[in-house]
Amino acid sequence: ARSEMCIRDRFLTGRLKHGDRDLTSTQRLLLSATVGVATAVGALTLIAVWDRSGALFKAAQSALTANQVSNVVLAVILLAIAYALTDFLGGVIREIGAESASISQHQQEVILRVTQLTVYTSAILAVVGLFTENVGSLLVGAGFLGIVVGMAARQTLGAILAGFVLMFSRPFEVGDWVEIGDHEGTVTEISIMSTRIRSFDGEVITMPNDDVRSGSIVDRSRRNRLRIEVEVGVDYDTDVERAAAVVEAAAADVEDVAEMPEPNAVTKRFDDSAVVLGLRYWIRNPSMRKRWRTQTAAMNAMKDALEDEGIVIPFPQQTLSARAEGASGPQLDASVEGRAATRDGSASAGDGGSEDADDGGSVSASDGGSEGDGR
Structure with missing residues (x-):
């Protein structure tokens, strides 16, 4: 029975979560209002059951004497309306963005942040006006306080201002492949305070917006195309124009390489x-x-095409030569001579003496075949 109840609870919870995702903005607003009304009714019911209405009435009466309860209620209502309005407008903006291809996700974020700032600022000014008649002097005092706070938290405010600059200047958008300073990855979020990048190693990098603005930004997705360059070396005896035509034809057959x-x-x-x-x-x-997939395929195709055409891709080589005693030029050291003698079947006779190698035990030089001793 307990397992059946757990399964039922999980099913109902999943259905509620799934239904909440499917709600429109208007339905979410109505649901929030219903929950608020239900909470208020429940609170009043508990007050009546616990017989605390008398104490509540006395507190309300004293507050009415001070003529502040109405302002408090209005302030709470204004803040609740501001919250509900921003949530409703946010849902409307997301729905419009989902239906219209002309509004990008970045533009949706900009509109949503500006809307929230406007609504909350208006609500706060209205609440302040309820408790004081001289709003102007209060705003002047708030301005001086803002200067002090700004000096103390200039880095945070700088990040906020840089966030607004990023949102309006749009040097990159969510989903772009960017390189910012020493970091490279895909932009996942642009907020007022910071920008998040998911690197290609799976790391999530959070960068303050003032650091983003102060550094160089490379957006590789802006033009929806990217040029890649790979290098290959050919022998000096090769016809360079022919080699260039071969690698161009090989790259043109690679998948994902643009035709124009x-x-x-x-x-x-x-x-x-x-x-x-x-x-x-x-x-x-x-x-x-x-x-990387295209670059790997292009390099493999170039190598195969050059080999098919008989074009050599040179690489550094080192030739080791031995000279006879008394001859000018570099000499092999003892370890090299010993290894050469071992390969030729000669035996070392010790530090002082040596035996002459036979005719088959000499080391041929690369520049003409001078003979060397095996020691």
Whole structure:
């Protein structure tokens, strides 16, 4: 029986949560008002049951004598209306944004924050006006207090101001692939105080908005396309124009590489052992995953195409040579000579003496084949 009750409770809870997600803004507002009325009725019922109405009436009578209870009630009502109105308007803004493709999520956040600030500021000024007639002097005092608080919390206020600047200037939007300073990832949230980025390692990075504004911002999603460049070296004996045509054709057949602009290979520099070509191509709807996937596929296709055409991709090589005693030039050290003698089947005779290697035990030099001793 207990398990059946648990299952029933979980089912009802899930249904209520699912139903709450499906409610419209008007329905949520009506539900909030109903809950408030039910709470008030329940409180009055408890007061009647506990027979505390007399004490409550005396407290209300003393408050009426001071002529403040009505102002308190009005202040509470005004704040409740402001909260309900911002919640209702927030739902309306989200619904309009969901139905209209012309309003981005970033613009929805800007409109929602400005609406909340306007409604709450108006409500607070109205509440202050209930308790004092000289609102002007109060505002002047609040201005001086704001200066003092601003000096003490200038970093926080700077982040708030930078948040509004980011919301209106729109250097990036939610969902963009950006690089801000030393951090790179996808923007997940832009608030008044901070900006959140999800890195490609799964980390969530929260950056104060003043740091975001003071640093450099690179948005790789703004133009909805991204150019990528990879380098490859070819031998000096290779026809460079032919090699460039081969890598361009190989990159054009790679998936996710944009047809226009076409892939383009340029000669970049001369290295010690190769002429370096830079292949430049574009991808649409860029993301970090697509970038690395396309770059890997392009490099593999370039390597296969160059091998099929017989074009050599050079790499650094080192040649070891041995010279006879008395000859000018570099000599092999004892360890190298010993390894060479071991490979040729010679035996070391000790520190002082050595045996002459036979004809098959000499080490050929790369520059003409001078013979060396095996020690």
